[in-house]
Amino acid sequence: MRLWREVRYLLVVLPASIATLVFLPLLAAGLVSTGVGGLGLVVVPRMMTALRRWAEWHRRRAASLLGVMISEREARLPKGLRAQWRRVTDDPEYRRDLRWTLRNIATGVPAGLAALTVIGLVVTPVVEAPLWWLFPAEDPLRLFVVVPVTGWAGAFWLGAAQVAMAVPLTWWAVPRLARLHARGCLSALEPSPAERLAERVGELTESRAGVLDAHDAELRRIERDLHDGTQARLVAIALRLGVAREALPEDAGLLAQLLREAHEGTEEAMAELREVIRTMYPPILADRGLPGALTAVAARAGVPVEVTLDGLGHIPAAVEAASYFIVAESVTNITKHSGAARATVRLTRRDDTLVIEITDDGRGGIDESRGTGVMGIRKRTAAFDGVVRVHSPVGGPTAITVELPCAS
Template identity: 65%
Template sequence: MKERQRHVGHGSWYLLVGLPTAMVSMLILPLLVVGTIISGLTALPVLMRALRHWSEWHRRRAAALLGIDIRPRPTELPKGLGAQWRHLLDDTENRRDLRWVLRHVVTGLPAGLAALACVATAVFSVAAALLWQLFPQEEPLRLLGAVPVDGWGTALALGVVQGAGAGSLTWWAMPHLARMHARSTVAALEPSAEDRLAKRVGELADSRAGVLDAHGAELSRIERDLHDGTQARLVAIAMRLGLAREELPDDSGALAKLLQEAHEGAEEAMTELREVIRTMYPPILADRGLQGAVSAVAAGAGIPAEVELGELGRLSAAVEAAAYFIVAETLTNAAKHSGATRVTVRLTRQDAALLVEVTDDGLGGVDETLGTGVIGIRRRAAALDGTVLVSSPAGGPTAVTVELPCAS
């Protein structure tokens, strides 16, 4: 019983408060228009922020009535008028706020009036039954719509019947009506399943980009440590072994053979370490950057290569490494399989993507199923959500176009 009373009280109060707020909400859209006309472009973002606070207050009230937890939506504006307008146009929450205003007016007014009628009728019935004598005889109190009250018996009987009817309706209907309105409010201001999925995909993309950046930075650090530390020590060991071999007398026998094997093993280890470093994170990227590294790999491609570099801006380590390896693998494929006499490498930045284009004048007819190296290029691009387009008709030319997302 107490739980029901609490639901009835909270539901009735929720709807009664919603009635004047729905009346106020009727003025919001005209205020947005008038405020923008009077104050210019600077007013609308501020007014929309005020609307966000207004809708969030209703959203919190509805969630509290339903007993659910909600995540607060951002209410702050970015700095700068341009950033504010971009936020205003791109943020789907703003459109959701505008739709909620219309819904709140359409549903809040009748729901609030229904609550007011039920509660007011119940209170009026009790009060009027006790004060029926104050009404003039020519205009007596009428209860149940049309029955005149002419005595205490009629007043108490009709007052009890009318008050009980209104109270019963309030008891039964108000909690349901309030919860229906609250669910409508939450649904109007909550992201849809598609919006939540898109947001989650964006969060995962940002998370993966951060992981790839961290991975690239870690590979760069390991490369520097191996290059400056381990490789330098191997070089020193190899030099000392070489000096030791020179100092040994000619009749050293087994000792000389052991030193020779150790010396050759150290040199082989250095060669293998250089290959590991080169495939892990090219040192030339750290030394010259992407533009210098691409120019260097094109110069050693084995066929004449022309490099065209646009303004690339700042790129993450993962994107730079992927672009470098893609260019290197494509040039290697062209030199080995295409029979080309010339190749062109073009790197440009288009909005939030790095475009890598490698074109040769070879025989064409690239077949990815034969292990031409394109599969490896596709895998490198796919790791960054990139795309690869290969155009290689029989007779040539062959064009490999790779687009790598690189939004900052």
């Protein structure tokens, strides 16, 4: 019977909430022992794990009452005290457990007492009314809390009247109390909409980083295949065609013309293939790394470019490639459009962010609405949730700052 499930739920909630109340001073004692004797370093993480299991038991009961599906939360500690404390302090689930503890005490005890009172209004006349004569005359049985029972007629009619009034009250109040408490339990242990959004953003960020890494690895594989396979075959074909042209007599006529066109077409295809390979994943980046690749970009520029790299450490390959293309595009723009006499490129690492600063002393006045190369930089940066800031007043100088997340 559904009402019985709700009655049983509330009757268990009352002693369980009182037991939860005991946990708070125990946890406080564990925290104090951390500074006094160090015992809390071992005890507190295990107390929090025990609280997690206790909260999960309540959470399963609440979900069962409401008929909703929930996912199990992990209740195991990692190995090592440092890892255990990091888990306890960094995991938002433990903060939700503490939040639930306070809420369970604040709502469970009143809900349990209210349910016990309402149920008592039904049980009391059924059990005690027939035994009214056992009560002393100076302290008789009282129904409706205040009306004394002094005879069988009063016991029967007053008991029947109290049951008739208490049963509908129980039928109405107990399910609402049980469901209200169950919903409060689940809401305290479930992440808020803002927390769900933050967790989802974190998951998407992590999955996107994996996709970018996989995409980068695939581009490198294709670049190697094209460079070592297709391009090598084209070179061999071009060489054979060149040898064939040299071997033909000058009066070969149409055959000589066809060989010449085939040879020139092969060389054009090789040039286009090299350009495709360079734009997919620059071979120089794979061969010389980011410092060597940026130095090469600066050496090929039409203006003097000073490159400074400051404590970059390990940078994911996808971010390295994006950094190379951003710097190459910026230096190309400076050479073609700025009229600058010199430029500087500086890459620094700030925690988990790679900062690229590109400045020049040119005429400035960048107008992104006209389709400048800055739009390409912004699109490439947006793939990493990066930030691009452009400061380019008319008359210069121009400064472009790009921030790329590079946590590996």
